[in-house]
Amino acid sequence: MxxxxxxxxxxxxxxxxxxxxxxxxxxxxxxxxxxxxxxxxxxxxxxxxxxxxxxxxxxxxxxxxxxxxxxxxxxxxxxxxxxxxxxxxxxxxxxxxxxxxxxxxxxxxxxxSRPAPSPLYSMIWSGFAGGFFAGVIGGGIWDFLAAFLGSFLSMAFIALVRPFRPSSFWETTMAGVIICFVTYMAHLFIPEVTMELAIGGGIMPYLPGMAFTNGIRDFMAGDLISGTSRAGEAIFLVGGIAIGIAAFLGIMYL
Amino acid sequence: MNLVLTIVIKTICSFFGTVAFGKIFNCPRNCLFKAGFVGAVGFGVYIVLLSGFGVSSMLSNFAGTVALSVCSEIFARWYKQPVPVFSIPGVIPLVPGLPLYRAMNYTMQNGYSMGMHTFVSAALDATAIAMGILLVSGLAKVYKTSKRLVAQVHFHDRL
Structure with missing residues (x-):
């Protein structure tokens, strides 16, 4: 035909x-x-x-x-x-x-024009992602729960401020602060929660694995401008989440 | 025995974590568990080499990424889907999240040299992952081009 x-x-x-x-x-x-x-x-x-x-x-x-x-x-x-x-x-x-x-x-x-998934959907699934990655780096059931709560609440915060169109850098920084705060609170009430493992799992949904992968694949295809800008985006977002964690820890260690 | 159990539990966790990431990235529904399998393959190779055989972190990251990328290239041809459907959720379990936190934690406790040490090793792990993706996607391109060249040669032979 x-x-x-x-x-x-x-x-x-x-x-x-x-x-x-x-x-x-x-x-x-x-x-x-x-x-x-x-x-x-x-x-x-x-x-x-x-x-x-x-x-x-x-x-x-x-x-x-x-x-x-x-x-x-x-x-x-x-x-x-x-x-x-x-x-x-x-x-x-x-x-x-x-x-x-x-x-x-x-x-x-x-x-x-297909509608985007509802905020609750992405909140629940990023919660599960954070929880399971706390298990991947060696956490137990309490770390799973703390990381779930951290990812869930930070995604809820992002869904809340989304209508105001903040930059993605600001969003990830705030997400890092919120995850650290939630995990610290969980650690205070339940001593079984290891802060390191719960935070390491909880920040996984915000790490720019996709920008990183796409950037390298663009480089490989000879697309230098796109590769450089995606790699720059990835470094920028990693910097954002690192600053978020550092800000909370700095306040905690005062 | 304890080591084997830990490795199995971590690999199962990485499978479900990758599936959750597939949900966040809105992976096609019939590819969700295939993407989870790709992620579990990559992380399984990584963790077996790292804690089973005591290979260095960089090399096991590289081997895991190569395994995952080959797996996703094969799946993409098999199920007629674009490669990112499998490779984007699949690479996530290897991304170093814990070292990033550790580096920040050391730095904030004034342990600058330890913080830099952790941060640089995390950056090197990320570079190893990049090398793995680079190698496999470059080879996939060579394979695709060579198939086309072979087809052209046969075409000319028939004329």
């Missing part, structure tokens, strides 16, 4: 590829995946385009005198692996794509 991409106009194909790229970038894909997907979709119509992407903007266009180009800006990035998987699936099916332009845009709009 012939793909419907071949019968669309140049602008429509560019729009579809730009929307796919924007979905990928906002859900936390590596930039080389964004560029690769966009180039692939346009190649389906025989267009040789240049797609340029950094973690905060995408530019797509061709070299012709009367060529079309499009730009988009991405300010808030989250992590949504389901969305990456689905957009990947769409681009995989592009050679036999049965939908028209309007239908494709409707599908992509439906993907992008």
């Amino acid at each position: 012939e793909s419907t991409i071949a019968s669309m106009s140049k602008e429509e194909v560019l729009k579809i590829s730009l929307t796919c790229g924007k979905l990928l970038l906002t859900s936390g894909a590596e930039t080389y995946r964004v560029e690769d997907t966009m180039t692939r979709i346009c190649a389906e119509r025989g267009m040789h385009i240049a797609a340029v992407s950094t973690p905060s903007w995408i530019m797509v266009g061709d070299e012709n005198v009367d060529g079309t180009s499009m730009v988009t800006r991405v300010t808030r990035r989250g992590t949504d692996l389901t969305l990456i998987s689905e957009v990947n699936n769409i681009s995989y099916h592009m050679p036999r794509w049965p939908h028209s332009f309007a239908e494709t845009m409707a599908i992509l709009d439906e993907l992008s």
Whole structure:
């Protein structure tokens, strides 16, 4: 079966590829995946385009005198692996794509307007993540509970201040302070709680493992700007959580 | 015996921790436990080398990351999913969180040299993880390109 991409106009194909790229970038894909997907979709119509992407903007266009180009800006990035998987699936099916332009845009709009998970959901699961990682570094059941409580309450605080749009650095710093405070309180009331293990597990949801991994994969794909900025983001966030812990310990040791 | 039990418990914990991370990152539902398995493989190799065989922390981090990355590349081709679905939650158990706290704790108690020692060793662990990801994703790229080159050669032969 012939793909419907071949019968669309140049602008429509560019729009579809730009929307796919924007979905990928906002859900936390590596930039080389964004560029690769966009180039692939346009190649389906025989267009040789240049797609340029950094973690905060995408530019797509061709070299012709009367060529079309499009730009988009991405300010808030989250992590949504389901969305990456689905957009990947769409681009995989592009050679036999049965939908028209309007239908494709409707599908992509439906993907992008999917509601974010509720705060309680992320609170509970980051609590479990913190608790289990307290077990990973050798904690017992009390450390599990303290780390669960710390991660849960810090995520609750972040969900509370999210509407005011603070920077992610500030969020992680406050999360570090809250985790230390909760664990210290738990240690005061229940002496079985080891502060070291409970805090080490509790800060795990805030460590930038994803920015780190993506940054290295971007470097490997030859994308130096994105690699450097993601690695910078990772160092920045680690610094944030370290400052948070240090601030609380400094007050505690006064 | 006690050592084996500790290793098994820690690996099981890392499995469920990775699954919880998959939930936070909104991993596709049918890939959740596969991602957990990837995380448990990486952490299992790390902890067996570190406390079972007494290998240095850097080398066991490197070996664990290589195991996890190979596993996620294989799963990605097997289940037709992008690699990050498995590798992003899977690498989390190896990220050094405890040394970071220890370094800050020593520094705040005026033990600057001990704090720096811990911090640098944590940074070296992170570098080892980076080397592991780098190695495997570079090799995966070589494999993909070589398959395409081989296909081209066969195509020309047939002409």
